[in-house]
Amino acid sequence: MEPKKSTAWKSVRNIFDQIHLYAGLISGLVVIAVCLSGTIYVYNTEIREFMDSELYFVEASGNRMSPDQLKSELEVAAASNVVAVMWNEEADRSVQFTLKKEGEEGRGSTYYVNPYTAEIIGNSSDKTATGEFMGYMFSLHRWFLLDRIETPILESMGNRDLGRFINGVTTLLFLLGVITGIVIWVPNKVKSWKQGLKIKWSGNWKRVNHDLHNTLAFYSMIFLFIMGATGPFWSYEWYREGWQKTWDTYQEPTPKGETAGKQKPEPIAEIIETVENNPAELSLEDIFARTNEELSYEGNIRVSLPSKATDPISVSKYRTGFFARSGSDQLTLSSTDLSVVEANLFSDLPWRQQVGRSIKSLHVGDIFGQFSKFLWFVACLIATSLPITGTLIWWNKRKKKPTKKRPAQPRVAEMA
Incomplete structure (x- = not known):
């Protein structure tokens, strides 16, 4: 039975490998841009206060x-x-x-x-120059800078909606890559888990690149999953409504003709x-x-x-x-x-509502102040590198040429 199980797992793993690969290749460039801008934006407040300190400090x-x-x-x-x-x-x-x-x-x-x-x-x-820069980072992270283009790209939707859609698709593909990566990593490394948690710096660059992708992704997978799971909240109405219903924070929209004042305000809204x-x-x-x-x-x-x-x-x-x-x-x-x-x-x-109302804090990493901000910063930096290291792994495997078997040499009859 053991060989059958092994063969079945290889088939399943191959499917997940393909999903993981193409999810990463399709979304790679956008993920780099979104995650790099997100890495910077984690410290949006701190950067503004440092660069424009005259506004915040006396x-x-x-x-x-x-x-x-x-x-x-x-x-x-x-x-x-x-x-x-x-x-x-x-x-x-x-x-x-x-x-x-x-x-x-x-x-x-x-x-x-x-x-x-x-x-x-x-x-x-x-x-201010800092405000302008952070505005560009937010635009890149949220709308892929498409909101900065005045001329409509598509007739069916505005540039901001287009950027939001692209961001949402990319985030879902990124989340799919995280989930399939976990499925691939855990069963494969369960027997040699210690080796899977280390980077072999003494190996060649291909081995180091492979370890960087797998090991760093493993250490940050919880944070990457949270980022990926919360990101589409700002891209899709159906996702936002689903999140709110899941965590018991959904409120029916105000009917047309009624004033917004009759609706109970969101506690965290200013x-x-x-x-x-x-x-x-x-x-x-x-x-x-x-x-x-x-x-x-x-x-x-x-x-x-x-x-x-x-x-x-x-x-x-x-x-x-x-x-x-x-x-x-x-x-x-x-x-x-x-x-x-x-x-x-x-x-x-209730705990469910605390989670539901912390959607922004969960996404940007300030759920536990500066402590969690630093963890999110490191994880987002790792996320920026994953499409690069993953693409290099795929390219290196693609370049491998199948080894040709030497033709069998005919046996020479022994001389009598």
Whole structure:
């Protein structure tokens, strides 16, 4: 029976080998571009803060001004209303205020403010070289830069939709390559697993290349699977809906003719409401104090101020730290006495919903702060190399010439 099992497995493995090979060859170039840009974009925030440090860091001198004082001075200076605030307690950090003029459409403009002097040190609408570069990286990762082309490539869809489709197909092929790679690797290496986890640097370049592909892929396969499984969420409506239903986060779309305000907002969404009439006179300092009383851990606080005095206040708090988990906690406070109207704590959600609502964090790697970011960065770097090493393995095998058997020499009759 053993030979039959071996023969059957060889046939199955050959099928998976072919799927793995052609999935990689078809998607190879796009995977390199998507994964390389993704590798860089993992540290999007850190790169922006390092290169444009003057926007994010200030010199600590004396005592910080109160958030209410900053708000008052900004509204006078910018002739606009503050509709949202991102506040942190780090001494050398700027704070961010979002302002909108009365009747202005959109989300408004975010200003970076020195909390010691109330000086506006930057604006979200200001273009910087770093912002332009990271914008290109995001475009390459998400739409394969097709959104940058003004002339429509196809009549049936826009360039952004085309880029999204190509990205989605590529990601699914990449995911298929990861799954088939696991199926190929595990049974093949189970008996000699120690050898399969090492790179034989003393071998020739073909052996080193082979080990780099197989060994590095094995070490990163969990992270690669998560990246591949979450990626199509932004490419296909059917995939997004399936993900949400699987993880119990699906909400029926708002019927046409009804206002979006009747639909319960997504807890992790940062929605800035349109300012109508005069904004409510609320004390930011009291809001922060109330938030920290309810959520006592260290973190940054974002407040969305209501457009009317009777509307509730939306507050989000984000954990900070090297191992800080993703997922903000949401509070809805009464605008009259700051009592908690509703509390949506991430830790109170069922495990399925925690996973479902962490789709972006799972994809970009900040699920556990800087710790997981580094793991995703390394894994994404490995993913960038896999199409290259895999193609070289295929090319080297293709170049092998079948050994020709020497023709049998006729036997010479022995002399009597």
